[in-house]
Amino acid sequence: MSNVYVISDHHFGHTNIIDFESRPFRDADEMTETMIEKWNAVVTKDDKVIHLGDFSFLNKDKTANIVSRLNGYKTLILGNHDRGRSRSWWLDAGFDEVSENPIVYNGFYFLSHEPMYMNKHMPYVNVHGHIHGQKYEGKQYINVSVEQWDYTPISFEQIKAMVIPSEEQ
Template sequence: MIFFTADTHFADPRVLRLDKRPFATLAEHDAALTDAWNAAVGPEDEVWHLGDFARGSPAQKTDRLGQLHGRKHLVAGNNDDEATLALEGWSSVSPYRELRVDGRALVLCHYAFRTWNGSGKGALDLHGHSHGRLTPIPGQYDVGVDVFRFRPVTLADILVSRRRRKSAEATSSETRL
């Protein structure tokens, strides 16, 4: 299977304060995200991490990357330094990537685009960076852990999330009437 995620920010204390992630300590945060990743992803699965992987020394980042299941690709984010880009555990590293998954054209970048290659032809924009705070436009999906319960997700999970949100909004409006 192919999975997507972003903004794990392992070993980054700012996420507890700025993003108000529901963990008492950074160690608890990192362990919970690692457990959630490994519960979703198998050793033979492929994971596209759309940036902001981790802070810490190269050895700490290598250790964390080695604890995570799957063949991992990094689409670099603004918090991914040269040491992160050079980690041996990545199958590939790039600033931008276009893929086809389940017949869908995907544009992968850490940053959300206003428009993207193939946007008028059904291509989807998968991104991170905004930590669930950006109102999406049609075809655009934040795949960060703040949006998807701290775990990597499949394209099917991503597409269902928008339908669920629309259904919940419709139910909410009907209740107010």
């Protein structure tokens, strides 16, 4: 049985993100290798990963090389830094699926790059990235930017456990 993971905001090849977000890497190459290792430490070839955007700042060949090294079936929801490239560019770079819009997952989770407005009376949860080291208050928002999860994809089982108390699962 395969697992489903989510993560966002790798910013592969973006040297300045190391300073902007106080990432613990000497340079972009160390950041790339560490993030690939952390991904493959939890994701198997049979798993699925939904990446919530801002994947790579590199050219298509370098991006494709990284995508090919990552385990799992990979879906990309375009982030603000990804939208300058076409859907077909990302598919050519190796993603299995690419969405230009948020995805509703299991009828309950809104998966998006940027946080979405969630009225406190809405019964849904917004799983998002974009805000890196920041967090929105409340259980309706789960930030899956790499800075929040030690640069490692988080499983939907973990997300579900955060949202629904264990006696209700």
